[in-house]
Amino acid sequence: MFALLFTNNTESKAQVLDGIYVKEHVPARKAAPYKFLREGDVMWTKRIWRVIDLREKINHPLYYPKTRIGDRMSLIDLMLWGINTEGITPYSADDDRFTQPITRSQIEVAFGSVPQTISYTDENGNEVTKEIKPEINSSEIKQYILKEDWFFDRQHSVMDVRIIGICPIRFYTKDDQGGGGDVEMRISPVFWIYFPEARRIFANHEVFNEFNDAERRTFDDIFFKRKFNSFIVRETNVHDDRGIADYTMGIQSLLEAQRIKDRISNYEQDLWNY
Secondary structure (H helix, E strand, C coil), X not given: CHHHHHHHHXXXXXXXXXXXXXXXXXXXXXXXXCXXXXXXXXXXXXXXXXXXXXXXXXXXXXXXXCCCEXXXXXXXXXXXXXXXXXXXXXECCCCCCCCCECCHHHHHHHCCCCCEEEEEECCCCCEEEEEECCCCCHHHEEEEEEEXXXXXXXXXXXXXEEEEEEEEEEEEEECCCCCCCCCEEEEEECCEXXXXXXXXXXXXXXXXXXXXXXXXXXXXXXXXXXXXXXXXXXXXXXXXCCEHHHCCCCHHHHHHHHHHHHHHHHHHXXXXXX
């Protein structure tokens, strides 16, 4: 009798489903392929760099959850997971041409996850020295840089865009005095990822939808459908592709970014007669 009850309890636990159906659609999804593009069909192109600020409400789906909830994770946690388990290649933070791959240990250094020696006095009054290694704090990623190419495809008569790379930006505090000094907020890029390579994992991980849990987009949907807000910080130019902040300040930088955005939009509109 006892054996029978034990078996029944084991079977019931094995059949527990946290929901009303088994989610099969998103885990099996593949990234929508780009349409075929010939060089001869590209009559105009412009490369730009833009920043996605995760502190804006529309971009919150890329920032939360801060800690993994089941299969749900933030964009940076998904990227780190892809690097560790799916073979996604990270590149140096200074290399947006994807020529200098880096290792996991280099990523840990970029996140400040390096061994530190601390000293304290134990309960017996003895001086104790201990080495600790803080874990990666992915919530420090507050922005992303996108490198993308805008182009006019005359075969389909449309202006289109392809994201080439993505780079997380870390915001953290640093006390150079070793305690007691002024704490300075620092901003630094962590690594670059070749976006087409990462699309395969972006396509089968869902993003939270506050309106309908049964209609959740994937990370690839967010980027493919441009469901985010951003601002332009750089464009290709004769001055070694210098950034907007190198020659403007304050409101002028925002106006310059808007001018670049309008020029791309107007190019497509100017090709049509109404």
